[in-house]
Amino acid sequence: xxxxxxxxxxxxxxxxxxxxxxxxxxxxxxxxxxxxxxxxxxxxxxxxxxxxxxxxxxxxxxxxxxxxxxxxxxxxxxxxxxxxxxxxxxxxxxxxxxxxxxxxxxxxxxxxxxxxxxxxxxxxxxxxxxxxxxxxxxxxxxxxxxxxxxxxxxxxxxxxxxxxxxxxxxxxxxxxxxxxxxxxxxxxxxxxxxxxxxxxxxxxxxxxxxxxxxxxxxxxxxxxxxxxxxxxxxxxxxxxxxxxxxxxxxxxxxxxxxxxxxxxxxxxxxxxxxxxxxxxxxxxxxxxxxxxxxxxxxxxxxxxxxxxxxxxxxxxxxxxxxxxxxxxxxxxxxxxxxxxxxxxxxxxxxxxxxxxxxxx
Amino acid sequence: xxxxxxxxxxxxxxxxxxxxxxxxxxxxxxxxxxxxxxxxxxxxxxxxxxxxxxxxxxxxxxxxxxxxxxxxxxxxxxxxxxxxxxxxxxxxxxxxxxxxxxxxxxxxxxxxxxxxxxxxxxxxxxxxxxxxxxxxxxxxxxxxxxxxxxxxxxxxxxxxxxxxxxxxxxxxxxxxxxxxxxxxxxxxxxxxxxxxxxxxxxxxxxxxxxxxxxxxxxxxxxxxxxxxxxxxxxxxxxxxxxxxxxxxxxxxxxxxxxxxx
Numbered sequence: 249x250x251x252x253x254x255x256x257x258x259x260x261x262x263x264x265x266x267x268x269x270x271x272x273x274x275x276x277x278x279x280x281x282x283x284x285x286x287x288x289x290x291x292x293x294x295x296x297x298x299x300x301x302x303x304x305x306x307x308x309x310x311x312x313x314x315x316x317x318x319x320x321x322x323x324x325x326x327x328x329x330x331x332x333x334x335x336x337x338x339x340x341x342x343x344x345x346x347x348x349x350x351x352x353x354x355x356x357x358x359x360x361x362x363x364x365x366x367x368x369x370x371x372x373x374x375x376x377x378x379x380x381x382x383x384x385x386x387x388x389x390x391x392x393x394x395x396x397x398x399x400x401x402x403x404x405x406x407x408x409x410x411x412x413x414x415x416x417x418x419x420x421x422x423x424x425x426x427x428x429x430x431x432x433x434x435x436x437x438x439x440x441x442x443x444x445x446x447x448x449x450x451x452x453x454x455x456x457x458x459x460x461x462x463x464x465x466x467x468x469x470x471x472x473x474x475x476x477x478x479x480x481x482x483x484x485x486x487x488x489x490x491x492x493x494x495x496x497x498x499x500x501x502x503x504x505x506x507x508x509x510x511x512x513x514x515x516x517x518x519x520x521x522x523x524x525x526x527x528x529x530x531x532x533x534x535x536x537x538x539x540x541x542x543x544x545x546x547x548x549x550x551x552x553x554x555x556x557x558x559x560x561x562x563x564x565x566x567x568x569x570x571x572x573x574x575x576x577x578x579x580x581x582x583x584x585x586x587x588x589x590x591x592x593x594x595x596x597x598x599x600x601x602x603x604x605x606x607x608x
Numbered sequence: 609x610x611x612x613x614x615x616x617x618x619x620x621x622x623x624x625x626x627x628x629x630x631x632x633x634x635x636x637x638x639x640x641x642x643x644x645x646x647x648x649x650x651x652x653x654x655x656x657x658x659x660x661x662x663x664x665x666x667x668x669x670x671x672x673x674x675x676x677x678x679x680x681x682x683x684x685x686x687x688x689x690x691x692x693x694x695x696x697x698x699x700x701x702x703x704x705x706x707x708x709x710x711x712x713x714x715x716x717x718x719x720x721x722x723x724x725x726x727x728x729x730x731x732x733x734x735x736x737x738x739x740x741x742x743x744x745x746x747x748x749x750x751x752x753x754x755x756x757x758x759x760x761x762x763x764x765x766x767x768x769x770x771x772x773x774x775x776x777x778x779x780x781x782x783x784x785x786x787x788x789x790x791x792x793x794x795x796x797x798x799x800x801x802x803x804x805x806x807x808x809x810x811x812x813x814x815x816x817x818x819x820x821x822x823x824x825x826x827x828x829x830x831x832x833x834x835x836x837x838x839x840x841x842x843x844x845x846x847x848x849x850x851x852x853x854x855x856x857x858x859x860x861x862x863x864x865x866x867x868x869x
Contacts, residue, residue, distance in 0.1 A: 258837055286835045387805045419831075435843040442837040452826035456818045470815045510818035517817060518827055565812070574812045588802045595794035603786035 255287045258423070258444060290421075290444045323492070330463050332405070332492045344403030344492055344552045345463040360496065363411075363544040364480040367487045368404055368568040375551040375566045376402070382573040388587070390557075390580040397557040404568060406493035406547035407469060408460040410500045412507040413542040417450040419535045420519045424526035443526065447519045452540075453511055457548065458503040460496035464550070465563070466506075471574040472567040475548055479569060483547070493547055500543045512536050614645050615681055615692055622697040637698030638665065643675045646713045648751040657752070660759045668766045670726050671698050671706025674755050679714045685866045688712070689721035690856035699723050704860065709758055711746065718746060719866030726766075727863035733847060734765050735865040746869040 255264040255273055262277035264287070272281040323332050325343040332344070370378065376399065383389060422445040430437050455477050459469040481487070515536055523529050549568025554561050557578055564575030618640055641661035644654060661672045675692050682688035689710035693699065699706045705724030712718070720738065722730045730738075738761050745754035853863045 280838045282837060286837065289833060289835050290837075386809055388809055415826075431846065433846070435845055438842045438844075440840045440842075442839070444835040444837055446831070446833050446835075447829060448831040449827065449829040451828065452823040453818055453821045454823055456821045465812070467814045468812045471812045473815060474820045507818070510815065513817040514819045514822060517819065518822070522829060522832065563812075576810045576812055579806060579809050584802060584806065587805060588798050591801045592794050592798035595797040596790050599790040599793045600786060603789045607782050607785050607789070 255282075255291065258282070258290070258442070286444075290446075328463065331495050331497070333488070333495060344401075344405045344494075360545055362408070362483045362547045365406065365483045365487055365547040366475055366477070366479050366549055366569050367481060368491060368549040369479070370551070370566065370568055370571045372402065372404065372551070374571065375404075375553075375568070378566060378571040379553070379564065379573050383577060386577040388579045388583045389577050390583070393557055393578065397555050397562075399553055399555055402551060402553040404491040404549065404551050405464075406488070406491060407464045407550045408494050408496040409457040409469075409546050409548050410460050410496075410498075410503045410507075411544040411546050412456040412458065412504065412511075413452075413454045413540070413544075414456075414507075414511060414538045415450060415452045415540040416511055416515050417448075417537045417539070418515045418519060419446070419448040419533075420516065421446045421532045421534075422520075422523060422529050423532055424523065424529040426526055444532075445523055445526070445529070447522055449519070451515060451518060453514070456507045456510060457546070458506045460498045460500075460503060460545070461494045462497045463494065465565075468563070468565045468574055469550070472550060472565055472572055475567065475569055480546070491549075496545070500545075504543075508538070511538070613640055613643060615643060615675060615677060615696065618643065618692075618696045622695060637673060637693070637696045638671060638700070640696075641665070641671075641673045642755070643673075643677075645675075645677045648676055648713070648749075649755075650752075653752040657755045657759065660756070664759060664763055664766070665700065665706075668763070669700055669705070670766060671700045671704075671708075672759065672762050673698050673706065674709040674711070674758065676711045676713065676751065678712075680712050680717070685710060685712060685715070685717040685719035686721070686854075686864060687857065689719040689864065689866070690858070690860075690862050693721050693723060693862070694856055694858035694860055707762065709742075709755070710866075711751070715868070717866065717868045718743065720864050722863040723860060727853060727861070729765060730863060732865065735863075737761065737765070739865065739867070743867070743869050 256262070257264055257275040257278060257280065259280055260275065260278045262275055264273040264275055264282065266272075266284070267274040267281070270281060271284070273284055273287055274281050321333065324330070325332075325346060328343060328346040330343055330345050380394075383393065424443045424445050426441045426443070428439045428441075457469075457473065457475065459466055512534075516531070516534060520529070520531075551566035551568055553564050553566070555564060556562075560578070562576060562578060564573060566573050618637070622637070642649075642654065642658050649657065657674070661674070664670070664672050673693075675689075675696075677688075680688055682691055689708055692710060693704075693706070693708045698704070698708055701724065703724035705726045707720060707722045707726060707730055710719045710721065720730070720735055722735075738758065741761055742754050742758050745751070745757065853861050856862050
């Protein structure tokens, strides 16, 4: 004998009973009636939403060959412990993460060979030019910043990233409302229609970057996105000339959670965009499944710079491919307060005039 | 000294004086702004209330009256109030502007009747406001308090300062309200604008999604459904800014509102 299915009231969660009087499922707790077909569809949709599952292929490691590492040296920073590699003829000895000027050249030890590298497109002068262009747009930047600030350290670094590809399938259910209003001579009426909505489908992602270096600030690295992967090339030590390359110290397994988080958010946003014409749309259940997960290891170009202004160091990063500048600028309180008073004054004038007409 | 007059005597007096063709700016009822057949007010209370009614009538050119009877003067309180107003010759000017408060002690019914141009001022909202502040005292048989409040609120309504009409704000309160409104809104706007500008000073922000990495054309909806569950209707009574008017037995248009206490 088939199991008897029990339906629960979507309003108050009490059990529903079939009412022979009207052929509907009746809730004796809140008094609402529901079509049997609608409740069956709703239950089927909810049952199809399972728990989220994440399934990634293991990363297939590639090791450097002897020829690959010819001309590469390792460097360690005694101050912050960064382990970086660079051209063995590299003249610069400043650590790109902590600014220590005494990094030590060491034997290059085997590291994973990147699956691809995006070479620098912006050299140092071009990067500084982009930086100057961008800081001029900062609304509350102190006027002396241009004259008194000094780029204390600037290094071009290939930052290690884990790149994630995946296909994503999701089932999402929502509760939503539609509201209509009308009136007659005596009353205003508001009718609220309640809906149960479900969506299922899939989408694919490619090259989601998660930085694999503990030293590189994750927030800065994400803020530098996007990179244009059309410029990606097979790794060649020639690209390192004049630059440093960090070795990964965050494994792919440790990085995957961040990728999962971003993919899930994007998937749910894409599904939410398909629910139109409603208000108060609230997700009830979400199930996200990943498949075809691929992980690759890449080196992406970043200019790290520390700017000294009034005895304080301000960190910035510049996308070595696109020239995008990110960071945190000093705020001139005088400029900020002046702006506040200006806006307050103009608003006061306008709202006072509105008030004169509103309060007769 | 408390005037001892009944409604019946008032009718006779009004009838006689109207037949004598005497011309008076005020009707006969103006001489008797308050009638207390039930003797519920002391002499002092009666004099005080009467003086107050006269003061309001002279200041605002609007008759204000109250009639307390032992037994009903008509089938309904509304008819009784209208008849006393019309045949008792209440009302100022050619439109008989005024308001009368009828109280029947036997049936414990009351009715406010209005006439003339002031019927638009004493609309349903205003009468509800008067009821809210007067009837509670009738229920306690505190007729003095009820009539005192009645006089105060009539004056409040006539000066245009009563709180029920949210658009009408009088005198110094208006200036304060405008200043308060302008300052509050301006502060909010200034804070929001400054916050937006300050947030532009920090561009190192993490990405919360991976929309830049979605493969174009890969989004595919395999199932969707919008299932209607149920409806719920709320209704709200419309505030009545208009007066509900009717024609009395004399043929005049009256507004008004009443009930029981």
